[in-house]
Amino acid sequence: MADPGPRSLLYEGIMLPALVHSTESVRYAQLGFQVRDRDVFSVTYPKSGTTWMQELLTLIHSDGDPQLARSVPSWERVPWLEQTTAAGFLEKRPCPRLISSHLPCGLFPTSFHGSNAQVIYTVRNPKDVCVSLYYYSKMASFLEFQEDFGEFVELFSAGKVLFGSWFQHVKGWLGLRDRLNFLLLTYEEMHQDLRGSVERICQFLGKPLDARALDGVVENASFQAMKQNKMCNYSLVPENIMDQRISPFLRKGVPGDWKGHFTVAQNQAFDRLYREQMQDVGVRFPWDE
Ligand code: A3P
16 A cells, blocks of 8 residues: 555555544444444445435435525534544434445444444446546545546556545445345436435335425435535535635536546556456446446
8 A cells, every 4th residue: 555645544454534534533433333223324435425415314304304404514414424523423413313434344333233224325436436536636635636637547446545445345335235224326326316216215214205305305405406505515614625616526416527537548447447346246337338
């Protein structure tokens, strides 16, 4: 593993942003945090639709009413398990607790295994994740940034980025997909059919919504609505930490943006790696031809 650089820390070989993580906070998540049966985890590799799922879960639990989503920051509504702010804060949350995490499966709380807690794992085309992460690293001063996109693709391919390898993350979590309490969603299906995806989430959570509440969720979790909502568009974060003039946090919000970024050669090399890494996974994603 390369030197993680001054802005990052390495935890069991996984690179994490040091601004909001510490060895103690991740160890607490892994070993100290007590999972409860009614906990609902939204797990993602970075840039795969985390903020979107935070908004959806808030709105579903509010029966489509945007009041909470518009008045409390997303990171307080669906807080992060592994961040330095989690210890103490999560214990005081009422059940069912809605919790976000980027942790790879192997670093997830040991108390999760054997519990009935639910996990929604959202996956996105890794090429779009790579592009999104590139722009995010550019605008977020607390992350390492590699200006040359080709070199960034190499780092991403080698897993030398935040939260390690996309392949290891996805394959690790897919290993749990036969669990009763596991829902696999893709960013692409949410984009293509948000209402249908919300219905799937509601069914999984055992929280049916009537048509009006569903309308409320879909309307308030649209890209445009979220871009306007300062409680989830990260405009509350000071410019010296996230400079949205360089690139907005809610940037494009579409599948396929990689096509305007990867060269033919970069695309071929990535496809080769993808085939090698994913050949035995046994899941077909919307971006697999
Ligand atoms: P882009 O950079 O491709 O635009 P995360 O929340 O995991 O950090 O992911 C951020 C990505 O999700 C960004 O992708 C962002 O625009 C996209 N996103 C967030 N909310 C969205 C929504 N309602 N519809 C579509 N994309 C959304």
